[in-house]
Amino acid sequence: VTAINETLKAEFRHNPNTFIWGQDVANRDKGGVFNVTKGMQQEFGEARVFSAPIAEDYIVGTANGMSRFDPKIRVVIEGAEFADYFWPAVEQYVECTHEYWRSNGQFVPNVTLRLASGGYIGGGLYHSQNLEGALATLPGARIVCPSFADDAAGLLRASIRSRGFTLFIEPKALYNSVEAATIVPDDFEVPFGKARIRREGSDLSIITYGNTTHFCLNVAERLEKEGGWSVEVIDIRSLIPLDKETIYESVKKTSKALIVHEDKVFGGFGGEIAASIGTDLFRYLDAPVQRVGSTFTPVGFNPILERAILPGVDRIYEAAKKLLEY
Template structure:
């Protein structure tokens, strides 16, 4: 479908009306609106026939604003983040009816996700219609992130974010709009207000009648209201918003008053909470019917001409339907495709080992020097987070010290105390397709504070899979983890046991300086998301200081044998690694031969390396700082029992923290976390079994 509204004059905003708009354009709009409505009305029938479209949120009543949003969007330079009701938006923006139906029937050739994501979630990354999740409103953060990249690279584009008015109640939406106004970013937030969040009326969502007015006090932000049921008012509003954002490089909200003609979705019965008069009212304000009346009243078209266009639209949809019905479904084995991108691997250090004899460096030095080296290596690398960018300070632990001075404020900058905003906008930054962007963030000043960002962590973890391999958020999330510093709650907990349950993200937890450098380099250079957990108690440890070769690299999924032995395999990582090495060394003097293997990488896990060690020692113990109950070690022990049972000469024991929070008083912390004595006693117990 030709989109003829792509070259409007931005210097002199167009004023659209029934009399001032060329007939050719009115015809193009009518074709889009009729095709869209036919697909919208056909969608429930696919479900009744058990063909698909098990989730469908009809857009009827939003026609004006959705047509306008798609028309103003420029697929060559802009980025569009639609929501699940944006069928006409995506059709108007450049998708075809065939592609909409492919999505609805979850076919393998669906450009949105290849059948992996919920139906009615339309996308086509090839033309910058982005794949978004079902988490309502969270794509506001991605839109702000890509707008940050657009501004940094002085690109001509604008980011569009569309959503229902009820999703604006989410806290991360406020974070997104606050950040966009603070950073003065070219993003347009479109609120499609139909008065309901499923069955919850607007009065239960916000004190203001117009949710956009909640943002009246925000600086650098313009708010435009329009009638989302009216094509011309919507076109004028979107044109003005686009012109203003382009000229001022600041955000704008377009609040469109719509009407929801049908139920929220095919699983909802709106007659249970809307009375007959309201349902009659909503049908009376059908935007498509109003547009048809205008075209006839002002004699732009005759009834016969509109009937002919309607007939042609129906033929388009029928043809699309016939083609899609024959399309292949995704194969069951394809579930393993695109879980996580292939990592960077140069084969320079295939096992992540070296024999360098240079001066020893501590973890804090390894982090700082590797970050600087990678920022010199790739000028499209950025770093930000809380408390990260100051002249003489870089984070709570000074990991990024001196980076802003060398690389500038545009590449090294502070984020607000809003962890979800930090992660979400990092995701969005990497969507800018014209550069090889890598983003390093301090996800929270302490790992325990990462919980507000879990919504974006979860969303980002399945971005690559959900988009059928079309997008991966290329970011490294650093977290200062663990205890042994007397920090107490929110400063001493381990969270890897939770993080490792999510497919689609790499998780590393190095203990020694060379592994910190090597894994950080590999993480930054790799596509996809890596959680980089740092044992903060070892930042300045002499015990874990090592020589580090220039450009050292450690591949993911390769453990390291810290001490070789024959009687028992100790599996560990993080803060407990040097403790285990020390205990094993002491026990060697007593005639025991203990092998200590440092996982370094939790996801992917080097299970082959674990099995090789156990085949030699026939005994194993899992030792980590995290809680024994549901800690990551439970997964490892389970796999050992499944894969190594015949080789075991004793039970596989676990040592870790008690099933309690970590207290602040040092006596409480000591009683909670594993220590050399508890580690020694457990090892000896298994050795003597």
């Protein structure tokens, strides 16, 4: 939360033509449900930081329209208080993603769409969804999802400063996570389409992002201690554009790939990664590409059900060990 909040403030100081709105973002005591925009209206005023109606399509549509006034304008929106409630805005999301083609390259929305996503907070059916698998099927948007505070700051800054439309996914279970906390350099930017190797290894490649990055690092350490296995963990950070080069170099080295994400296995973004590896690297593989993700069911509110549905350390460990022993 601190990294995102401070980056937003820094970018508002950097460019006076930056604006933000969304549900409760101007709340004086909090600044959104998760305190991400706390203190912003007090510093930058009501004209640049203001709350929006509970109308997700309105929030996205007005951002698209306002960004047309001047190419210097940068708009940041909180598309919904929780990603689960973003679905009514998909029509306007499509409009944002298609503007470049529809205008023959004359216009593109300079909009960063923030969404608090995912589970592991006991949120149940309507506060635990992941949307990136579905939204990634619509061309015209960059999609990023950080796992650590420095990448959250760097990707957010790159999103705001860049020309074009970016979906910025914020795993809400990491907002106040000690594991995700890092030192954030000043004016730090992370390039789109560049993965980060979190742990080097030679026996298995685990490709992941968001919440599950931390689980995968835990599993890699556990496998090394228990069996001496060397597991490489790649945090893709950017779904679109995807850093296939880093993924491919790793899989060529290890000959085994496990793709892990919080979203459902069925229809999840990992299927695209698996298909790419299977198509382009088949001759390098010593085992079938495997995937770990949520089961094909809504997330339960009961903690036992949530653990059964969402991927966790044990499920990732079993899949990784099975691949290593293949």
